Amino acid sequence: MHLSVFLGINAIIGSGAFLLPQDIYKDIGVTSILVLFVAALTVSMIALCYADLSSRFSGSGAAWLYSYNAFGKFTGFQIGLFSWFLGCLTLAAESVALLRVLKNLFPAMGGPIMKYAFPVGMILILAVINLFGTTIVKKIDNVSSVFKIGTIVFFIVLGVFFIKFANFKPLVPSSVTGFSSFSGHFGKAFSVVFYMFTGFSFIPVAAAQMDNPQKNIPKTLITVMMTVMVLYVLVQAIVIGILGSSIVKYDIPIANALDSTVGHWAYVLIIIGMLVSIFGVAFAISFSTPVLAKSLAKEHNLLPSMFTKENSHGAPWVAILFTTVISVILVSFGYIFLVACIVLASFIQYVPSILAVIKFKHNGQFPNQGFKLKGGYTIPIIALIISMYLLTNFTVKVLIVALVVFGRGLIMYFTSIRKKDEPAAVTKSKQQVTGATK
Secondary structure, eight states: OOHHHHHHHHHHOOTHHHHSHHHHHHHHGGGHHHHHHHHHHHHHHHHHHHHHHHTTOOSSOTHHHHHHHHHOHHHHHHHHHHHHHHHHHHHHHHHHHHHHHHTTTOGGGGSHHHHHHHHHHHHHHHHHHHHTOOTTHHHHHHHHHHHHHHHHHHHHHHHGGGOOGGGGOSSSOTTOOSHHHHHHHHHHHHHHHHHTTGGGGGGGGGGGGSSSHHHHHHHHHHHHHHHHHHHHHHHHHHHHHHHGGGGGGOSSHHHHHHHTTTOHHHHHHHHHHHHHHHHHHHHHHHHHHHHHHHHHHHHSOOSOGGGGOOOTTSOOHHHHHHHHHHHHHHGGGOHHHHHHHHHHHHHHHHHHHHHHHHHHHHHOOSOOSSOOOSSTTHHHHHHHHHHHHHHTTOOHHHHHHHHHHHHHHHHHIIIIITTOOOOHHHHHHHHHHHHHTO
16 A cells, blocks of 8 residues: 555544444434445545645645635635644544543543543643654654554454344434434434545645655545545444444444454454554644644745744744644533534535635636546536535534634734735745746
8 A cells, every 4th residue: 555545544534433433323323334435425526626626736735725826815814724723623622532432441531520631631741742842743643544544454354254234224213204304314424424534635735745746646535535435334334233223332332342242352452543543643633733823824924923933943832832722622512512613624624625626627727737627517516515515514503613713813814914925935936836827
Protein backbone atom coordinates (compact mmCIF):
# COMPACT_ATOMS: atom_id res chain seq x y z
CA MET A 1 0.00 0.00 0.00
CA HIS A 2 1.36 3.43 -1.01
CA LEU A 3 2.32 5.63 1.95
CA SER A 4 -0.05 8.45 0.95
CA VAL A 5 -2.96 5.99 0.80
CA PHE A 6 -1.99 4.57 4.18
CA LEU A 7 -1.90 8.05 5.74
CA GLY A 8 -5.14 8.95 3.97
CA ILE A 9 -6.91 6.01 5.57
CA ASN A 10 -5.52 7.13 8.92
CA ALA A 11 -6.90 10.64 8.32
CA ILE A 12 -10.44 9.31 7.82
CA ILE A 13 -10.65 6.50 10.36
CA GLY A 14 -10.95 8.06 13.81
CA SER A 15 -12.80 7.26 17.02
CA GLY A 16 -16.09 6.97 15.12
CA ALA A 17 -15.08 3.62 13.66
CA PHE A 18 -14.87 2.20 17.19
CA LEU A 19 -17.52 4.15 19.10
CA LEU A 20 -20.41 4.71 16.67
CA PRO A 21 -21.55 1.26 15.38
CA GLN A 22 -24.11 0.97 18.20
CA ASP A 23 -25.39 4.53 17.72
CA ILE A 24 -25.98 3.89 14.02
CA TYR A 25 -27.71 0.62 14.87
CA LYS A 26 -29.99 2.39 17.36
CA ASP A 27 -31.22 4.68 14.60
CA ILE A 28 -31.82 2.25 11.74
CA GLY A 29 -30.98 -1.32 12.84
CA VAL A 30 -29.43 -3.78 10.37
CA THR A 31 -30.08 -1.28 7.58
CA SER A 32 -27.14 0.66 9.07
CA ILE A 33 -24.94 -1.50 6.82
CA LEU A 34 -26.76 -0.04 3.81
CA VAL A 35 -26.49 3.48 5.28
CA LEU A 36 -22.71 3.06 5.49
CA PHE A 37 -22.57 1.99 1.86
CA VAL A 38 -24.80 4.85 0.69
CA ALA A 39 -22.89 7.38 2.79
CA ALA A 40 -19.58 6.20 1.33
CA LEU A 41 -20.87 6.58 -2.23
CA THR A 42 -22.36 10.01 -1.56
CA VAL A 43 -19.31 11.32 0.30
CA SER A 44 -17.24 10.04 -2.61
CA MET A 45 -19.11 12.53 -4.82
CA ILE A 46 -17.83 15.33 -2.60
CA ALA A 47 -14.37 13.75 -2.49
CA LEU A 48 -14.32 13.76 -6.30
CA CYS A 49 -14.93 17.52 -6.21
CA TYR A 50 -11.94 17.85 -3.86
CA ALA A 51 -9.94 15.66 -6.24
CA ASP A 52 -10.79 18.05 -9.07
CA LEU A 53 -9.82 21.08 -6.99
CA SER A 54 -6.61 19.50 -5.70
CA SER A 55 -5.54 18.97 -9.32
CA ARG A 56 -5.86 22.74 -9.87
CA PHE A 57 -3.74 23.86 -6.89
CA SER A 58 -0.39 22.71 -5.52
CA GLY A 59 -0.54 24.85 -2.38
CA SER A 60 -1.60 23.73 1.09
CA GLY A 61 -4.94 24.65 2.60
CA ALA A 62 -7.63 22.61 0.83
CA ALA A 63 -11.13 24.04 1.46
CA TRP A 64 -10.13 27.56 2.51
CA LEU A 65 -7.59 27.82 -0.32
CA TYR A 66 -10.15 26.75 -2.92
CA SER A 67 -12.78 29.14 -1.52
CA TYR A 68 -10.29 31.99 -1.31
CA ASN A 69 -9.38 31.68 -4.99
CA ALA A 70 -12.96 31.14 -6.13
CA PHE A 71 -14.92 33.64 -4.05
CA GLY A 72 -12.48 36.04 -2.48
CA LYS A 73 -11.07 37.05 0.87
CA PHE A 74 -14.22 37.02 3.02
CA THR A 75 -15.24 33.50 2.00
CA GLY A 76 -11.67 32.25 2.34
CA PHE A 77 -11.48 33.77 5.81
CA GLN A 78 -14.76 32.20 7.01
CA ILE A 79 -13.87 28.78 5.61
CA GLY A 80 -10.41 29.07 7.15
CA LEU A 81 -11.96 29.97 10.50
CA PHE A 82 -14.30 26.98 10.35
CA SER A 83 -11.39 24.75 9.29
CA TRP A 84 -9.55 25.80 12.44
CA PHE A 85 -12.72 25.36 14.52
CA LEU A 86 -13.14 21.90 12.99
CA GLY A 87 -9.69 21.05 14.33
CA CYS A 88 -10.70 22.24 17.82
CA LEU A 89 -13.89 20.16 17.64
CA THR A 90 -11.95 17.08 16.57
CA LEU A 91 -9.36 17.52 19.32
CA ALA A 92 -12.13 17.80 21.91
CA ALA A 93 -14.05 14.82 20.48
CA GLU A 94 -11.01 12.54 20.37
CA SER A 95 -10.05 13.49 23.93
CA VAL A 96 -13.55 12.64 25.14
CA ALA A 97 -13.49 9.43 23.08
CA LEU A 98 -10.23 8.39 24.70
CA LEU A 99 -11.86 8.47 28.15
CA ARG A 100 -14.92 6.65 26.82
CA VAL A 101 -12.66 3.75 25.80
CA LEU A 102 -10.30 3.90 28.78
CA LYS A 103 -13.04 3.60 31.39
CA ASN A 104 -13.84 0.13 30.04
CA LEU A 105 -10.48 -1.03 31.35
CA PHE A 106 -10.57 1.18 34.45
CA PRO A 107 -14.21 1.67 35.58
CA ALA A 108 -13.15 4.15 38.29
CA MET A 109 -12.42 6.65 35.51
CA GLY A 110 -16.12 6.78 34.68
CA GLY A 111 -16.94 9.16 37.55
CA PRO A 112 -18.39 12.68 37.03
CA ILE A 113 -15.12 14.45 37.88
CA MET A 114 -13.06 12.44 35.39
CA LYS A 115 -15.68 13.14 32.70
CA TYR A 116 -14.20 16.62 32.36
CA ALA A 117 -10.85 16.37 34.16
CA PHE A 118 -9.42 13.68 31.87
CA PRO A 119 -10.12 15.25 28.44
CA VAL A 120 -9.15 18.70 29.73
CA GLY A 121 -5.92 17.30 31.17
CA MET A 122 -5.22 15.49 27.91
CA ILE A 123 -5.64 18.67 25.86
CA LEU A 124 -3.39 20.63 28.23
CA ILE A 125 -0.67 17.97 28.12
CA LEU A 126 -0.76 17.92 24.32
CA ALA A 127 -0.50 21.73 24.29
CA VAL A 128 2.60 21.64 26.51
CA ILE A 129 4.22 19.02 24.27
CA ASN A 130 3.56 21.18 21.21
CA LEU A 131 5.05 24.22 22.94
CA PHE A 132 8.36 22.45 23.57
CA GLY A 133 8.88 20.53 20.37
CA THR A 134 7.02 18.56 17.74
CA THR A 135 9.70 16.28 16.35
CA ILE A 136 7.83 13.16 17.50
CA VAL A 137 4.56 14.04 15.75
CA LYS A 138 5.26 11.97 12.63
CA LYS A 139 6.48 8.98 14.66
CA ILE A 140 3.37 8.95 16.85
CA ASP A 141 1.16 9.42 13.78
CA ASN A 142 2.81 6.44 12.07
CA VAL A 143 2.45 4.24 15.16
CA SER A 144 -1.18 5.32 15.49
CA SER A 145 -1.82 4.45 11.85
CA VAL A 146 -0.41 0.95 12.25
CA PHE A 147 -2.41 0.26 15.43
CA LYS A 148 -5.62 1.67 14.00
CA ILE A 149 -5.64 -0.31 10.76
CA GLY A 150 -4.19 -3.34 12.53
CA THR A 151 -6.99 -3.26 15.13
CA ILE A 152 -9.70 -3.13 12.47
CA VAL A 153 -8.14 -5.91 10.38
CA PHE A 154 -7.65 -8.00 13.55
CA PHE A 155 -11.36 -7.63 14.36
CA ILE A 156 -12.47 -8.48 10.81
CA VAL A 157 -10.23 -11.56 10.48
CA LEU A 158 -11.34 -13.05 13.83
CA GLY A 159 -14.92 -11.80 13.96
CA VAL A 160 -16.01 -13.16 10.58
CA PHE A 161 -15.94 -16.71 11.99
CA PHE A 162 -18.54 -15.92 14.68
CA ILE A 163 -21.29 -14.31 12.60
CA LYS A 164 -24.84 -15.54 13.26
CA PHE A 165 -27.01 -14.77 10.23
CA ALA A 166 -30.13 -14.77 12.38
CA ASN A 167 -28.88 -11.49 13.85
CA PHE A 168 -29.53 -9.73 10.54
CA LYS A 169 -33.29 -9.79 11.11
CA PRO A 170 -35.32 -7.63 11.25
CA LEU A 171 -33.77 -5.14 8.85
CA VAL A 172 -35.18 -2.09 10.67
CA PRO A 173 -36.07 -1.55 14.36
CA SER A 174 -39.70 -1.83 15.50
CA SER A 175 -39.81 1.95 16.02
CA VAL A 176 -39.80 2.36 12.22
CA THR A 177 -43.48 2.21 11.28
CA GLY A 178 -43.69 3.75 7.80
CA PHE A 179 -41.86 5.65 5.07
CA SER A 180 -41.88 8.94 6.98
CA SER A 181 -40.52 7.21 10.07
CA PHE A 182 -37.92 5.36 8.00
CA SER A 183 -36.84 8.61 6.34
CA GLY A 184 -36.35 10.27 9.74
CA HIS A 185 -34.34 7.38 11.16
CA PHE A 186 -32.29 7.09 7.96
CA GLY A 187 -31.46 10.80 7.99
CA LYS A 188 -30.36 10.68 11.62
CA ALA A 189 -28.16 7.64 10.99
CA PHE A 190 -26.80 9.16 7.78
CA SER A 191 -25.57 12.26 9.61
CA VAL A 192 -23.70 10.12 12.16
CA VAL A 193 -22.22 7.89 9.47
CA PHE A 194 -21.20 10.96 7.47
CA TYR A 195 -18.92 11.95 10.34
CA MET A 196 -16.99 8.72 9.88
CA PHE A 197 -15.91 9.81 6.38
CA THR A 198 -15.26 13.53 6.90
CA GLY A 199 -11.50 13.12 7.38
CA PHE A 200 -10.97 12.89 3.62
CA SER A 201 -10.95 16.70 3.46
CA PHE A 202 -7.69 16.78 5.44
CA ILE A 203 -5.78 14.85 2.74
CA PRO A 204 -5.17 17.87 0.44
CA VAL A 205 -4.34 20.22 3.37
CA ALA A 206 -0.61 19.48 3.18
CA ALA A 207 -0.47 19.39 -0.62
CA ALA A 208 2.69 21.51 -0.76
CA GLN A 209 4.62 18.77 1.06
CA MET A 210 3.63 16.06 -1.47
CA ASP A 211 5.29 15.05 -4.74
CA ASN A 212 3.24 16.06 -7.79
CA PRO A 213 0.12 16.81 -5.68
CA GLN A 214 -2.12 17.69 -8.65
CA LYS A 215 -1.74 14.13 -9.92
CA ASN A 216 -1.28 12.12 -6.71
CA ILE A 217 -3.94 13.64 -4.41
CA PRO A 218 -6.90 12.78 -6.69
CA LYS A 219 -5.71 9.17 -6.99
CA THR A 220 -5.17 8.99 -3.23
CA LEU A 221 -8.63 10.39 -2.45
CA ILE A 222 -10.40 7.88 -4.68
CA THR A 223 -8.38 4.87 -3.46
CA VAL A 224 -8.76 5.86 0.20
CA MET A 225 -12.53 6.34 -0.02
CA MET A 226 -13.06 2.91 -1.59
CA THR A 227 -10.80 1.20 0.97
CA VAL A 228 -12.43 2.88 3.98
CA MET A 229 -15.91 2.05 2.67
CA VAL A 230 -15.03 -1.66 2.52
CA LEU A 231 -13.52 -1.61 6.04
CA TYR A 232 -16.51 0.22 7.59
CA VAL A 233 -19.11 -2.01 5.94
CA LEU A 234 -17.26 -5.16 7.03
CA VAL A 235 -16.89 -3.93 10.63
CA GLN A 236 -20.57 -2.96 10.93
CA ALA A 237 -21.77 -6.23 9.36
CA ILE A 238 -19.55 -8.39 11.56
CA VAL A 239 -20.34 -6.62 14.83
CA ILE A 240 -24.09 -6.92 14.09
CA GLY A 241 -23.60 -10.53 13.03
CA ILE A 242 -21.99 -11.32 16.39
CA LEU A 243 -23.99 -9.20 18.84
CA GLY A 244 -27.32 -8.68 17.09
CA SER A 245 -29.65 -6.27 18.85
CA SER A 246 -27.55 -6.46 22.03
CA ILE A 247 -25.07 -4.16 20.30
CA VAL A 248 -26.93 -1.19 21.84
CA LYS A 249 -25.82 -2.25 25.33
CA TYR A 250 -22.15 -1.53 24.75
CA ASP A 251 -19.97 1.59 24.45
CA ILE A 252 -17.32 -0.24 22.45
CA PRO A 253 -19.18 -3.09 20.69
CA ILE A 254 -16.19 -4.08 18.54
CA ALA A 255 -14.26 -5.07 21.67
CA ASN A 256 -17.30 -6.62 23.35
CA ALA A 257 -18.03 -8.72 20.25
CA LEU A 258 -14.63 -10.44 20.53
CA ASP A 259 -14.88 -10.65 24.32
CA SER A 260 -18.00 -12.81 23.98
CA THR A 261 -16.52 -15.04 21.27
CA VAL A 262 -12.71 -15.16 21.08
CA GLY A 263 -11.94 -14.33 24.70
CA HIS A 264 -10.97 -11.55 27.09
CA TRP A 265 -7.45 -11.34 25.68
CA ALA A 266 -8.88 -10.21 22.33
CA TYR A 267 -11.06 -7.66 24.15
CA VAL A 268 -7.99 -6.17 25.85
CA LEU A 269 -5.98 -6.10 22.61
CA ILE A 270 -8.79 -4.31 20.78
CA ILE A 271 -9.04 -1.69 23.54
CA ILE A 272 -5.26 -1.12 23.52
CA GLY A 273 -5.38 -0.68 19.75
CA MET A 274 -8.25 1.77 20.10
CA LEU A 275 -6.46 3.79 22.77
CA VAL A 276 -3.26 4.11 20.75
CA SER A 277 -5.08 5.03 17.55
CA ILE A 278 -7.40 7.60 19.18
CA PHE A 279 -4.49 9.18 21.07
CA GLY A 280 -2.56 9.38 17.81
CA VAL A 281 -5.41 11.26 16.12
CA ALA A 282 -5.71 13.67 19.07
CA PHE A 283 -1.95 14.27 19.09
CA ALA A 284 -1.80 14.91 15.34
CA ILE A 285 -4.78 17.28 15.47
CA SER A 286 -3.29 19.15 18.45
CA PHE A 287 -0.27 19.87 16.24
CA SER A 288 -1.91 20.57 12.88
CA THR A 289 -4.71 22.84 14.12
CA PRO A 290 -2.45 25.62 15.52
CA VAL A 291 -0.26 25.29 12.41
CA LEU A 292 -3.36 25.89 10.27
CA ALA A 293 -4.16 29.03 12.29
CA LYS A 294 -0.59 30.26 11.86
CA SER A 295 -0.77 29.56 8.13
CA LEU A 296 -4.01 31.53 7.76
CA ALA A 297 -2.41 34.50 9.52
CA LYS A 298 0.90 34.33 7.68
CA GLU A 299 0.05 33.36 4.11
CA HIS A 300 -2.97 35.55 3.36
CA ASN A 301 -3.46 37.68 6.49
CA LEU A 302 -6.73 35.85 7.16
CA LEU A 303 -6.22 35.87 10.95
CA PRO A 304 -4.69 38.54 13.22
CA SER A 305 -0.89 38.69 12.97
CA MET A 306 -0.49 37.61 16.60
CA PHE A 307 -1.25 34.04 15.45
CA THR A 308 2.13 33.99 13.69
CA LYS A 309 4.09 34.50 16.92
CA GLU A 310 6.48 31.68 17.77
CA ASN A 311 8.44 30.81 20.91
CA SER A 312 12.12 29.89 21.05
CA HIS A 313 11.26 26.32 19.95
CA GLY A 314 9.52 27.52 16.80
CA ALA A 315 6.06 26.63 18.10
CA PRO A 316 3.15 29.01 17.28
CA TRP A 317 2.35 29.62 20.94
CA VAL A 318 -0.55 32.05 20.45
CA ALA A 319 -2.27 29.68 18.03
CA ILE A 320 -1.65 26.79 20.46
CA LEU A 321 -3.11 28.84 23.33
CA PHE A 322 -6.31 29.73 21.44
CA THR A 323 -6.72 26.17 20.14
CA THR A 324 -6.32 24.79 23.66
CA VAL A 325 -8.82 27.19 25.26
CA ILE A 326 -11.52 26.56 22.66
CA SER A 327 -10.99 22.77 22.76
CA VAL A 328 -11.20 22.73 26.57
CA ILE A 329 -14.52 24.60 26.43
CA LEU A 330 -15.87 22.18 23.82
CA VAL A 331 -15.28 18.99 25.87
CA SER A 332 -18.26 19.91 28.05
CA PHE A 333 -20.66 19.31 25.16
CA GLY A 334 -20.22 15.52 25.00
CA TYR A 335 -19.08 13.16 22.26
CA ILE A 336 -22.25 12.76 20.16
CA PHE A 337 -22.93 16.52 20.10
CA LEU A 338 -19.33 17.16 19.05
CA VAL A 339 -19.79 14.61 16.26
CA ALA A 340 -22.82 16.58 15.01
CA CYS A 341 -20.84 19.85 15.17
CA ILE A 342 -18.00 18.28 13.21
CA VAL A 343 -20.42 17.20 10.48
CA LEU A 344 -21.82 20.76 10.32
CA ALA A 345 -18.34 22.35 10.18
CA SER A 346 -17.48 19.91 7.40
CA PHE A 347 -20.70 20.81 5.57
CA ILE A 348 -19.72 24.50 5.73
CA GLN A 349 -16.43 23.61 4.03
CA TYR A 350 -18.00 21.38 1.40
CA VAL A 351 -20.57 23.77 -0.09
CA PRO A 352 -18.18 26.57 -1.23
CA SER A 353 -15.67 23.95 -2.39
CA ILE A 354 -18.30 22.28 -4.58
CA LEU A 355 -19.41 25.66 -5.90
CA ALA A 356 -15.76 26.43 -6.66
CA VAL A 357 -15.63 23.36 -8.94
CA ILE A 358 -18.69 24.61 -10.81
CA LYS A 359 -17.21 28.11 -11.13
CA PHE A 360 -13.81 26.93 -12.36
CA LYS A 361 -15.43 24.58 -14.86
CA HIS A 362 -17.51 27.49 -16.13
CA ASN A 363 -14.79 30.14 -16.46
CA GLY A 364 -11.77 27.91 -17.15
CA GLN A 365 -9.73 29.53 -14.37
CA PHE A 366 -7.01 27.41 -12.68
CA PRO A 367 -7.03 24.52 -15.21
CA ASN A 368 -6.71 20.91 -14.10
CA GLN A 369 -3.31 19.25 -13.92
CA GLY A 370 -3.33 15.43 -13.85
CA PHE A 371 -7.02 14.87 -13.04
CA LYS A 372 -10.24 16.26 -14.47
CA LEU A 373 -13.72 15.53 -13.16
CA LYS A 374 -15.79 13.97 -15.92
CA GLY A 375 -19.48 14.51 -16.62
CA GLY A 376 -19.54 18.30 -16.65
CA TYR A 377 -21.58 19.70 -13.76
CA THR A 378 -23.33 16.41 -12.89
CA ILE A 379 -21.15 15.25 -9.98
CA PRO A 380 -20.81 18.73 -8.38
CA ILE A 381 -24.60 19.18 -8.51
CA ILE A 382 -25.18 15.75 -6.93
CA ALA A 383 -22.58 16.56 -4.26
CA LEU A 384 -24.31 19.89 -3.59
CA ILE A 385 -27.71 18.21 -3.17
CA ILE A 386 -26.20 15.67 -0.77
CA SER A 387 -24.59 18.45 1.26
CA MET A 388 -27.86 20.38 1.45
CA TYR A 389 -29.64 17.20 2.61
CA LEU A 390 -27.29 17.11 5.59
CA LEU A 391 -28.56 20.54 6.60
CA THR A 392 -32.05 19.11 7.24
CA ASN A 393 -30.72 16.77 9.93
CA PHE A 394 -28.96 19.27 12.20
CA THR A 395 -30.52 20.22 15.53
CA VAL A 396 -31.15 23.84 16.49
CA LYS A 397 -28.42 23.65 19.13
CA VAL A 398 -25.84 22.58 16.54
CA LEU A 399 -26.93 25.34 14.15
CA ILE A 400 -26.60 27.90 16.96
CA VAL A 401 -22.96 26.87 17.49
CA ALA A 402 -22.27 27.48 13.79
CA LEU A 403 -24.00 30.86 13.90
CA VAL A 404 -21.93 31.90 16.92
CA VAL A 405 -18.69 30.99 15.11
CA PHE A 406 -19.84 32.77 11.94
CA GLY A 407 -20.92 35.86 13.90
CA ARG A 408 -17.62 36.02 15.77
CA GLY A 409 -15.81 35.66 12.47
CA LEU A 410 -17.90 38.43 10.96
CA ILE A 411 -16.84 40.83 13.72
CA MET A 412 -13.20 39.78 13.43
CA TYR A 413 -13.18 40.20 9.66
CA PHE A 414 -14.60 43.72 9.56
CA THR A 415 -12.57 44.95 12.53
CA SER A 416 -9.13 43.51 11.83
CA ILE A 417 -8.94 41.45 8.62
CA ARG A 418 -10.77 43.20 5.77
CA LYS A 419 -8.33 46.08 5.28
CA LYS A 420 -5.19 43.96 5.52
CA ASP A 421 -3.24 43.49 2.30
CA GLU A 422 -1.86 40.13 1.24
CA PRO A 423 1.84 39.55 1.91
CA ALA A 424 3.95 40.64 -1.07
CA ALA A 425 5.26 37.13 -1.75
CA VAL A 426 1.76 35.70 -1.85
CA THR A 427 0.52 38.45 -4.17
CA LYS A 428 3.41 37.84 -6.55
CA SER A 429 2.80 34.08 -6.52
CA LYS A 430 -0.90 34.59 -7.19
CA GLN A 431 -0.15 36.87 -10.15
CA GLN A 432 2.20 34.28 -11.59
CA VAL A 433 -0.45 31.55 -11.30
CA THR A 434 -3.14 33.79 -12.79
CA GLY A 435 -0.88 34.72 -15.66
CA ALA A 436 -0.10 31.07 -16.34
CA THR A 437 -3.79 30.24 -16.73
CA LYS A 438 -4.48 32.82 -19.41
